[in-house]
Amino acid sequence: MSDMDVLSPEPDAPIPEEVVQHKVIEARVSRGRQIGTGVALVLIGLITVLVLGRSAHSATSIFDFNASGGGSVPKLHLPAQTACLVLGLLIVLAGIYQLIRGFSPRAMKWIGSVAALFFVLSFLAWAGSGGSTVQVGSLLYQSLFLATPLILGAMSGLLCERSGVINVAIEGEMLAAAFAGAFVGTIAGNLWIGVLGAIIVGGLMGAMLAVFSIKFLVNQVVLGVVLNVFALGLTGFLFDGLMANNQNTMNDPGFFGPISIPVLSDIPVIGGLLFNQNIIVYAMYLIVIVIDVALVRTRWGLRTRAVGEHPKAADTVGINVLRLRYHNVIMGGCVAGLAGAFVTIGSVGSFTKNITSGNGFIALAALIFGRWTPRGAVGAALLFGFATALQTVLSLLQTPVPINSNLLGTLPYLATIFAVAGLVGRVRAPAADGEPYVKG
């Protein structure tokens, strides 16, 4: 501790005199927002009726809900045009009601989700009206699969940020771990050791984040960006210098295949979707549930939230703020490491340069979109996964009007911009997120 006294406080370090700024968050819905959401609903409804309904072919679209494995259900035949008209009109009606009377905020949440579901259904019906079957089952399966690293990444960010350390380095942690997973897995000839390697490397990246932000008080956003560049450079360097010429001996770990859970996987639709995945997806379920419960039900969770909101108060009652932060940031790194393992040995079975391709940033966006709560983050990550999977599915369909996958691919990002701009309600980070704690 003696060198801590010499080093700190930094001349420029913010002095946490008033760490927390008290802001009153209004629950009341303003008239402006009410009109805004109402108009948005009416517009979406009109688009469904006029654009999708009119351009849809009159054929029925066939929805196939069966994912690989699991019990089978009959295919759904949906007359595309009628579906678009009816669902669209329902959305318009909801919008008009919102404009005139206004739903309560709680009801509006449900109405919004249902309207979004209706819109997606009409869109799929429209897309399938060209005569090809819409593989809804595999669309959902792909969504979950693609969302897995995002969910794990968001959980990693959540562990850090709820205890007050901003983690922009999720991308870097994942990338370094993805490399380690492929490399260690191949060298050891064992996928499990590969996963272990990935988790350790993720944890080491987390430790770097922790030491530099907690001990050396480096600005955390800057630090995250720098760690990302570092991981990108390091993995690229090692890939070119070691792996590229030794693909068989260094970059051929194989990958985890799906494991179907005996009874559960026989449930129609859900069984094939949820319980016929690989081991890392199952680990993800477990991590999400543990974090969701532990954050509000355990001593650790209470302390984490206390340290993230008001470290000084936490310190006063005897919680070791810095130790808890070290703990959580390194643990977060390990979770990001598992996400990295999923990217290589959980899906494609080899490493390529920049294989995470911005997934860590999307995970960060999911975390913020989900308002720093486990459930919200999972929902947002699933949404991103769905949007990505939709691109693949649509490219296989004969849609009435061709859709450009590049433009469609920008939708989740635009949605995030709208979300953080407050159209889904104002988001608020843990109050001490990003503030280094200097005992004083």
Added chain:
Amino acid sequence: MNTPTKGVPEGEQQVPQENAAAKSTLWELFRSDHPAVVTVLSIFAALVVGAVLIVISDQPTRDAAKYFFSAPGDTFSFGWKAISQAYAALFQGAILDPSALSSGSASKILGPLSETLVAATPLILAGLSVTLAFRVGLFNIGAQGQMLIAAIFSGYIGFAWHLPVVIHLLIAVIGGIVGGALWGGIAGWLKAKTGAHEVITTIMLNYVAIGIINYLLGVHGFQAKPYQNAISPPIDGNARFWLLPFGLGNNLRVNASFIVAILATFFVWWLLTRSTIGFRFRAVGANQNAAKTAGMSISRAYITAMLIVGALAGLAGAAQVLGPNGAVTADADAGMGFDAITVALLGRGSAVGTFWAGLLFGALRAGGVQMLASTSTPQDLVQIIQSLIVLFIAAPGLVRLVFRLRQTDHGGMAVEAKGWNG
């Protein structure tokens, strides 16, 4: 200050008494955490880590390491050879190749410097963009998106319109400025009006820009015939930055966009230190509440700042497309968006500092190409070195610890990116 200071180790204090004052002041400076000292030591430390990585990736050294205990000398000699050759190639690619001197060809002698300037130009411009944002308390991660949108704008003007010399280039550059300003301005407007954090919006806008440019490069009219590669038609000669007239052979790629970078550096310096707007920017960046109390409009400062920030990154995009590239491609940003952040951090929030930082990282980039060509050391080493330099500079505490420097009230960066609630 001629009394020995606490932080200086015992052995270093044996200075002759007569000129102790002069000598110890200089020595103390070297042993203190003065920003210049920290910067030099950070670069040194980053190069040392880089050397370790070179050894790891070197095949002969790895082979020698297998019989390390029977002949340890081999490992060291191969390792040393790998390090010295790689760093020598880095130097030759970035500054001067001594073997070219004897050939007497001007383009060979100046070639490396020319490549350094070509690589440095967009880095300086995008770095200035990030630097300016830092001073207003904003973190511009969106230089990539701003460069891409600017590349679309100035590229389209460049290949689709046909205008006279000078005017065409001017309008194409203005197009890039407008495109970049638009993309930056969106983030600024969102920040000012809704409080949406610019780190998230700019990252998201990067992906949107990537989607747009990929889309456009598949659209007839923007994509070049025969519509097979994702590339636009070549930019009109009139809209290209002219090569600098050294009269030394035309193999040098350095072009007038470097002059634009110098002008932009001057502009940002003037803006930040001499103009009223710049004063407002700095006031808002230093303390929002104080600025608001003094009657400044925070939201106007954010919007204006992000417009200029985007315009600067836009210039970087224009410099790429209208300069060495000569056509619009999806990688028009060449990964400069994130490098620009490291440039700005190394520049410590000053325009001139950013200029030198851009030159240094430009040299590393240019040298990296040569290093790959002659020693097959992967170029990514440059990225590692860059990130480590910035990491060490951002953590003066670590540099002090490793090199046992004395703590003074120097140091600290003029940049502050705030947390999500800021």
